[in-house]
Amino acid sequence: MDKRNKRILMSVLGVVICGISIGLFKRSTFGVDPYQTLMGGVDAVLPISFGTMYVIANICLLMFSLINDRHRIGLATLINLFFLGYIADYSHQFLKSVFPDIGLAGRVVMLLMGIVIMCLASAFYFTADLGVSTYDAVALIISENWKMGPFKYCRIACDLACVVIGVALFLISGQSVSGLTELVGLGTIITAFFMGPLIEFFNVHVALPFLNK
Structure with missing residues (x-):
């Protein structure tokens, strides 16, 4: 397989697997990743489907990416834009139907799987360089275009901002505070502080070797 086809494969698989990882996060009920926390807060305010x-x-x-760096927009961006939300929603519903009562051990397993799969998937479509998700592009633009620091620190800053805004929106929506535990929890904390470094790890040790083999 030549590099062009490898890049396309990495982009498609990266986005699809990332959607599945979001479903794993949601089913673990240990909190979702920071961007999904923001989306959950917006979802609590707007009366439309998550997808x-x-x-x-x-x-x-x-629009932000088009203005600041069009290079970040590509095949993976479009797949992410139109399909990731629906893949995540379907994955969550599927896991709930297959595992209606998973217990604490099962929740922990799903959380760990969600974290590893999401970081691996992100590294794959970053390395493919056929576009990244619109959210991932924000930290990359801040780091590489605006020279605000290494990617992993810019990613941490973006993730923390998403958590704060998502929680604020959820609280002002008037929904039960108990529902907040499905958005913010151990999984949110882990991804907020370690997702950037983990993506870099998988990029160096898995994605780049796969592309250049």
């Missing part, structure tokens, strides 16, 4: 809301939010971020 549709996700598309609208990403179109807004797409």
Whole structure:
């Protein structure tokens, strides 16, 4: 397989697997990743389906990327934009139907799988360089275009901002505070502080070797 086809494969698989990882995060009920925390807060305020809301939010971020660095927009961006929200929603519903009562051990397993799969998937479509998700592009632009520091620190800053805004929106929506535990938890904390470094790790040790083999 030549590099062009490898890049396309890495882009498609990266986005699809990332959607599945979001489903794992949600089913673990240990909190979702920071961007999904933001999306959950917006979802609590807007009376539309999660998949549709996700598309609208990403179109807004797409405008940001088009203005600042069009190089970040590509095949993976479009797949992410129109399909990731629906893949995540379907994965979550599927896991709930297959594992209606997973217990604490099962929740921990799903959380760990979600973290590893999401970081691996992100590294794959970063390395493929056929576009990244509109959210991932934000930290990359801040780091590489605006020279605000290494990617991993810019990613941590973006993730923390998403958590704060998502929680604020959820609280002002008037929904039960108990529902907040499905958005913010151990999984959110782990990804907020370690997702950037983990993506870099998988990029160096898995994605780049796969592309250049």
